[in-house]
Amino acid sequence: MKNELLKKAKPYLFVAPALIIFLVFSIYPIVSMIQLSFFEWDFISPTRLFVGFKNYIALFQDSAFYQTLSNTFVYMILTVGLGILFGVLLALFLNKKSKVNSFMQSIIFSPYIVSLASISFLWMWLMNTDFGLINYILSIFKIGPIDWLGSPKIALFSLVIISVWKTVGYNTIIILSALQSIPKHLYEAASLDKANRRQTFLKITFPMISPTLFFLTIVNIIASFKVFDTIQIITQGGPQNSTNTLVYSLYEYGFKFYKIGYASTIGVVLLVIISIFTIIYFKLLSKKVHYQ
Amino acid sequence: MKIVKKTPRILITIILFLIFFFPFYWMFTTSVKTLGETVRIPPTMWPEIFQWENFKRAFEAIPFMQYLGNSVIVTLSVLILQMCTIVPAAYAFARYKFKGDKILFGLIMITMMIPAQLVFLPLFVMFSKLGWINTYQSLILPFASSAFGIFMLRQTFKQVPKELIEAAKLDKASEFKIIRKIMLPLARPTLTTLGLLTFINTWNDYFWPLVLTTKDTVRTLPVGIASLRNIESGVNFHVLMAGNVMLVIPILIAFLLAQKQIIKAFTYMGDK
Secondary structure (H helix, E strand, O other): OHHHHHHHHHHHHHHHHHHHHHHHHHHHHHHHHHHHOOEEOOOOOOOOEEOOOHHHHHHHOOHHHHHHHHHHHHHHHHHHHHHHHHHHHHHHHOOOOOHHHHHHHHHHHHHHHOOHHHHHHHHHHHOOOOOOHHHHHHHHOOOOOOOOOOOOOOHHHHHHHHHHHHHHHHHHHHHHHHHHOOOHHHHHHHHHOOOOHHHHHHHHHHHHHHHHHHHHHHHHHHHHHOOOHHHHHHHOOOOOOOOOOHHHHHHHHHHOOOOHHHHHHHHHHHHHHHHHHHHHHHHHHHHHHHHO | OHHHHHHHHHHHHHHHHHHHHHHHHHHHHHOOOOHHHHOOOOOOOOOOOOOOHHHHHHHHHOOHHHHHHHHHHHHHHHHHHHHHHHHHHHHHHHHOOOOOHHHHHHHHHHHOOOOHHHHHHHHHHHHHHHOOOOOHHHHHHHHOOOHHHHHHHHHHHHOOOHHHHHHHHHOOOOHHHHHHHHHHHHOHHHHHHHHHHHHHHHHHOOHHHHHHOOOHHHOOHHHHHHOHHHHOOOOOHHHHHHHHHHHHHHHHHHHHHHHHHHHHHHHHHHHO
16 A cells, blocks of 8 residues: 555656756746736835736836837847858858868857857957957958947947857757758759759758758747846946846846836746747747657 | 869858957957057057966956856756756656646746746845855756756657566666666766756856855856956956956867767757
8 A cells, every 4th residue: 555655656756856946946936026026125125015017007108118128129130030040051051061161160159158258258358449359350441440339329239249159150050950961862853853052942951941940040039038148248238228128127127226026027028028939939849849 | 273163162261260269369369468468559469478467367356266166066066956856857757657747747848948037036035035145055956957958858768668678677676776777878868968058058157146146155257257347447358358268268178178069969959
């Protein structure tokens, strides 16, 4: 009898340690954040004031919030679009197996595994207006000097450049592995039909790698919403709020202004946005596993 | 003729090489230049004077060894705890049918998409109630398991042939022995991959130690190096780059030694 019970409990015991970690450090904080968004609290005072939807109303009436939201989406569209575009181009360029190409693959991938904090400092130096290498190179061609990080019109795009430089290597290796798994006989058939390179790409290569591209797009989108390190180190959301994103303003309201309720409201908005893309992601993931 | 045809390809390769490699080269050379040389126009491609004191200065400005020690402690603890929680959970999901298994698995998969950047505020509140701010456990425990790891390892365990396990059961091998002698050796490539990914992510993490620490005692290297900026005012990029080099070198060495494996690990992650 006792043995029978133990046998039934076994799988639950195996799952328990992991499950407890997820419940305490992922699920509970989400519930707690939604709850906090209905309160006014400065973190220090012992009592929290229930304010209903006041934080939500204030948030949706705040013009700075809309700028933050638009920055987040502009940043997302540009990093994901450019990241995928250059990823495809680089993968096509490096597709032939050779020593030089596999060396280049490593070189292009190397920024991906380096801490984003390091990359931020490095690019702050490269993009320095007066002494930075980039403006020096541009000055040879009589361009500039460009205020990469200090101009409200340019700073967000500079962060996009840094992000694409760091992450394009990841996209490249994923697309490369998709390219290399395309059956060779498809290309042989195409060359028998005298298809030109453009036709071959549009009719064979692109359809064959499009599931991978779709997968990468979703992963990149979710990653782009998490952007924080570059902003915190390089621009602190400025100049003039031009690089403030949802995550950074959540951090600012929470840790600088001590408006815990308001910050949580921003968190809930971010949660909703991420959830939408997550649902798409899982629909895709379950399909992929199904095919295997 | 052949060379002419190949020229654009060679040219593009060189440009790509410069775009992705030169920033690192620039970081290394800046780290040994004098302040005067870093701000010279035109800049020198090779340092005129090697000022190794920059490293000493960076080293002395911050408690570097303490940060390094903290990084090692946090990374190792996360690695070990993840293995302890992932293996049994993945095994149960792969080999057992139990009430609610699908719901529990789905719940765990959902957490894969909850980033630290979303939950840090309520966790900070919780940790400060517990008096856990500036402790190792606040840096380690939230990452003590990995939904992605459970997902990958479950797939691997499912592929282990049933006959192998049945045979072991006939030999009266205990479940623990089956896991240790059959499952884990067969899952070694997956475990190596997961370990590498966890190592790189934890070692590089800037966000979590930044928001959960206020003191040097438990801060890890990325946050520690970043504090150089506040100590070294303004344009002291040579010292900043020296600190940066010290932060980047362990990862770059690891990459040089295991680049095939690391690239494979990330490809593997994207394939599934």
